[in-house]
Amino acid sequence: MRSEIVAAALESFHTQGYSVGVKDITDAAGVPKGSFYNHIGSKEEMAVEALAQYAATLGLAELADESVPPLSRLRAHFERLAGQVRERGYTRGCMLGNFAAEAADHSTLIRGAVAAGYDGWTELITAAISQAQHDGTVASQLDPVVAARFLINAWEGALLGARAARTEDSLAAFFTTVFDVLLRPGSGDGG
Amino acid sequence: MRSEIVAAALESFHTQGYSVGVKDITDAAGVPKGSFYNHIGSKEEMAVEALAQYAATLGLAELADESVPPLSRLRAHFERLAGQVRERGYTRGCMLGNFAAEAADHSTLIRGAVAAGYDGWTELITAAISQAQHDGTVASQLDPVVAARFLINAWEGALLGARAARTEDSLAAFFTTVFDVLLRPGSGDGG
Numbered sequence: 065m066r067s068e069i070v071a072a073a074l075e076s077f078h079t080q081g082y083s084v085g086v087k088d089i090t091d092a093a094g095v096p097k098g099s100f101y102n103h104i105g106s107k108e109e110m111a112v113e114a115l116a117q118y119a120a121t122l123g124l125a126e127l128a129d130e131s132v133p134p135l136s137r138l139r140a141h142f143e144r145l146a147g148q149v150r151e152r153g154y155t156r157g158c159m160l161g162n163f164a165a166e167a168a169d170h171s172t173l174i175r176g177a178v179a180a181g182y183d184g185w186t187e188l189i190t191a192a193i194s195q196a197q198h199d200g201t202v203a204s205q206l207d208p209v210v211a212a213r214f215l216i217n218a219w220e221g222a223l224l225g226a227r228a229a230r231t232e233d234s235l236a237a238f239f240t241t242v243f244d245v246l247l248r249p250g251s252g253d254g255g
Numbered sequence: 256m257r258s259e260i261v262a263a264a265l266e267s268f269h270t271q272g273y274s275v276g277v278k279d280i281t282d283a284a285g286v287p288k289g290s291f292y293n294h295i296g297s298k299e300e301m302a303v304e305a306l307a308q309y310a311a312t313l314g315l316a317e318l319a320d321e322s323v324p325p326l327s328r329l330r331a332h333f334e335r336l337a338g339q340v341r342e343r344g345y346t347r348g349c350m351l352g353n354f355a356a357e358a359a360d361h362s363t364l365i366r367g368a369v370a371a372g373y374d375g376w377t378e379l380i381t382a383a384i385s386q387a388q389h390d391g392t393v394a395s396q397l398d399p400v401v402a403a404r405f406l407i408n409a410w411e412g413a414l415l416g417a418r419a420a421r422t423e424d425s426l427a428a429f430f431t432t433v434f435d436v437l438l439r440p441g442s443g444d445g446g
Contacts, residue, residue, distance in 0.1 A: 081357050083274030155360040164415040165356040166272050169346045178419040206436065213416065214409065214432040217425050221412030224355040225404065228369040234408050241405040245397065246437055 066103040068093045074114040078156050082111060082166040082174075111163065112177040118159040119181055121148075127188045134195035135202055139243055141189075142219060146235050154226045160185075161220040186212045193247070202247045215242060257294045259284045265305040269347050273302060273357040273365070302354065303368040309350040310372055312339075318379045325386035326393055330434055332380075333410060337426050345417045351376075352411040377403045384438075393438045406433060 072093035076084045086107055090097045104110045126132075127141045149156075160181045168175040189212035196202035218238060225234030263284035267275045277298055281288045295301045317323075318332045340347075351372045359366040380403035387393035409429060416425030 079360070081274070083272070083357070157356055160419075161412070161415045162356050164419045165348055165353050166274070168418045169270070175419060175421075182416060182419055207431075210428045210431055213425060214413075214428040217412030217416045217428065218405065218409040219412065220415050221352070221408030221410065222405075224352045224411050225373060225408045227359045228351075228355045228366060228373055230366075234404060237401045237405040237408065240398075240401055241437070246432070 065093075065095055065099060069095060069100060069103055070110070070113055070117060073110050074117050074159075077111060077114050078118065078159055078162070082163060108171050108173045111167065111171075111174050115159055115163060115174075115177050115181060119184075122185070124185065124188055127192065130195070133201070134192040134199065135247070138189065138192045138196065138247075141192075142239070142242075145219070146239075149223060149226060149235065150232075154230045157223045157227055158220055161223060164220075182216060185216055189215055196247070200249060203249045206247070211247075218242065256284075256286055256290060260286060260291060260294055261301070261304055261308060264301050265308050265350075268302060268305050269309065269350055269353070273354060299358075299362050299364045302358065302362075302365050306350055306354060306365075306368050306372060310375075313376070315376065315379055318383065321386070324392070325383040325390065326438070329380065329383045329387065330430075332383075333430070333433075336410070337430075340414060340417060340426065341423075345421045348414045348418055349411055352414060355411075373407060376407055380406055387438070391440060394440045397438070402438075409433065 069089065073089045076089045076092055080088065086100050087097045089110070090100050100110075104113070123141060123144045126144070127137060129137060132140070145158075160178050163174050163178050168178055186209070190208045193202055193206065193211050193215075194208040197204050197206070197208065218241075222234040222238040225237075226232070260280065264280045267280045267283050271279065277291050278288045280301070281291050291301075295304070314332060314335045317335070318328055320328060323331070336349075351369050354365050354369050359369055377400070381399045384393055384397065384402050384406075385399040388395050388397070388399065409432075413425040413429040416428075417423070
């Protein structure tokens with residue numbers, strides 16, 4: 065029953081946001097409302113657990129797979145995420161960004177989980193950028209940590225823009241600006 | 256009484272999110288709950304009106320002020336917004352992004368208002384970038400509309416990152432990457 069509640073919570077938080085009611089989650093799981101608190105201490109704790117399960121859908125293992133050239137796997141990572149966004153008709157966004165917007169100001173627990181999620185993701189992108197700089201496929205002038213943080217934020221913002229417009233424009237602006245301009249070697253690299 | 260309700264709604268939506276209760280808004284305005292619907296048709300309509308008032312705090316008139324050199328006013332615009340974010344201890348974020356995350360999937364009215372807000376802002380930034388390209392202070396290789404959309408999204412994402420970490424890191428990554436790398440002429444401009 066616990067795993068059904070967590071799965072329902074992940075789906076409910078992602079489609080409805082953090083403000084979704086516990087009863088909506090237990091209804092979606094097909095269990096009585098009271099059973100929620102038998103299994104989980106609080107809605108906040110449930111959100112943190114759902115976020116951990118959500119992170120498993122982001123393809124971070126592929127992003128870390130050093131058998132693939134670093135720039136290729138960086139691009140494939142964002143293409144994979146973009147594919148998910150298109151499948152959902154530009155709705156839902158990213159749960160990290162959603163929780164940052166909805167819950168981070170009010171819950172230290174959720175804010176910490178979102179920050180940790182961003183940090184872990186940033187580390188993997190930092191490594192890919194740094195490796196791509198070594199093989200000459202990404203501009204050497206960029207600080208890998210700063211660029212990684214910027215890329216993740218630009219992605220999260222692109223999801224908001226795509227969600228408002230329900231068009232490809234914000235995703236296209238992300239891919240063009242990041243991969244054709246910002247990361248490209250020779251851009252300001254003295255090249 | 257109406258203007259008190261709108262002011263309370265703006266503050267409540269910005270600090271608590273779209274899920275804030277109508278009663279919380281009327282309590283903050285110091286008026287009876289019933290008076291809300293005497294003045295405003297729905298919470299959605301209130302959100303759209305609050306968003307319009309919020310837009311007036313973004314300094315768009317200064318961004319459009321062509322007596323100031325275009326790159327200077329573009330930078331001053333984001334510095335002004337960053338100042339507001341720091342004053343609020345990195346909380347609250349931007350109401351456009353918040354409503355995109357919380358309400359755009361569920362309300363056509365709010366989604367339209369957010370998209371219109373983004374579009375108006377994008378137009379002003381497009382104009383500044385285009386003018387800066389003409390005076391040689393921004394890289395000519397960038398498509399001004401694409402770059403403007405990208406910048407706004409990157410900013411909105413930086414606010415989410417700042418909100419999760421409550422540090423300057425995401426804002427610093429935005430300013431460094433945008434103004435020292437992406438917009439700088441000579442970067443990939445054949446320079």
